Amino acid sequence: MPATPTRRKKRLGQLLARLRSDASKSLGDASALLRVSEPTISRYETGHVRPGWAALQALLALYNATDEERLEAGALWDDAGERATQVITPSGSPKAFRAFLRAEAEAHSARTLEPHVVPGLLQTHAYARAVNESGQQFHTAEPARYVTARLSRQARLAPPSPLRFHALIDEAVLHRAVGGPEVMAEQLHYLDDCAARENVTIQILPFSMGAYGTMSGGFTIIDYADPEDPPAVYLDYVAGGVWVENVNDVHHFAEMFSEIASSALRTDESVELIRERAKALG
Template sequence: MIRRRVLARQLKLLREQSGLTLEQAAPKLDFSVSKLSRIENAQVVIDVHWVKSMLDVYDAGGARWNELLDLAREAQQPGWWRAYGLGNNSYIAFETEASRVQVFTLGYVPGLLQTAGYARALMRAVPVRRTDEQLDNEVAARMYRQQRLSSAENPLELVAVVDEPVLHRPVGGPDGLREQLDHLAMLAELDSVTLHVLPAAVGAHAALASGFSILSFGELEEPDMAYIEHTVGALMLDKAEEVVRAKLAFEHVLSDSLDPAESLALIRRSAGG
């Protein structure tokens, strides 16, 4: 999904550099104006043959030609998550392309830091119909996502803030919680993970209404996005002003949190209790 957005942005830039408006370019491509607009807004899967036509009309050649055709082919490839029955518009499709994730959670451990048992207990608690196979697939996909935290080839940087009551909520029972806290302590020592705990004593804070994530895409040069998951669904936010508000809220929560060493000590004490 992100690579489709990158491709769409590059195609729009090429059209503008060629001096053509949407209304001028569309008939040259045998497209309607609305179709070309949907392509440039990444609202449709972009066919490689369309890209070739656009590169011809926009007089783009050389390395640019091969670069954009390769990107078009990559954008058409099914994501790894499809093997687990998950759609292309899921959060995972965006996270897979991200280089950095900042996340704050109120009621549970972030998905990238969960054990399989903890994840399964959370999913079972949500009133969504799943077959046993679907549940197994969703848990397996969540575990697969975590591999990037220790990957040398495709690393993911994670900055996570966890609300302190999460350390005491027995998701999966007392043994499940203890296993989860031990797992948190282990992952907190990875170079890719920065883990903070927001003390309950802080009281009111900037993100009391909900948890959220901020995704950054590094070399892809795609604008940052924010993601909010709630009881009846989820929102992916990409408007600049919304992302700025999310970043500001995260900065405030981070400033109220314990530092990583203090957070790790608290997690270990909670696991021992």
């Protein structure tokens, strides 16, 4: 499996690239010292590969790193070695979606607006399967692979470092019997259970609310614990997805999310509505 960059490894790589630049050293200088190729040094700096401890110390010496910089590099090296939650990705998944899964695995919190279906992190197996059996024209793998991948993401909601997740869900989602009444009833009961978690907030956008936001589709805002890692927005669509990282645009999405949340049902009202719909399905 090819190495993939993670946010933690990128932070270490950025520091190494800065130290090399400040020391006026070339990729060739670093590669000659370690007796590796220049592309390997480049992969260190782009966050694709975490250097070994001995290689890191040799580079820091070459770059004349200060004691403070050595401490910072050591802390980042330790952090980069921590295993993120493993997420299964179906073959053929768009590159942007794979990047979204990696970001979600490393995030501190996520805020999502979902006008059409239950958010993936809150779906049951049967509901996820019903969703993925639809629209097979755009799927390159069996529905079971997509279901497994989607459900593997739910580990992020569990200890020891659970993701803080805030979902705004259109009331229409509660009424669309995806998979039939039994599947939908099970899904609604599971939503009720999820809403009881301390790290999960669910708010329903009632029909009576009228228009909200731009009414142009859903989005997810990814936030990180480190203030040096700016939030980003992921927009999902049938043929792939796209990232929004412009600071002003992300700010607009965050403002829109807060505005919609302030007009949505309270969490207790949302749970009551979810239970009513589940009861209606029997």
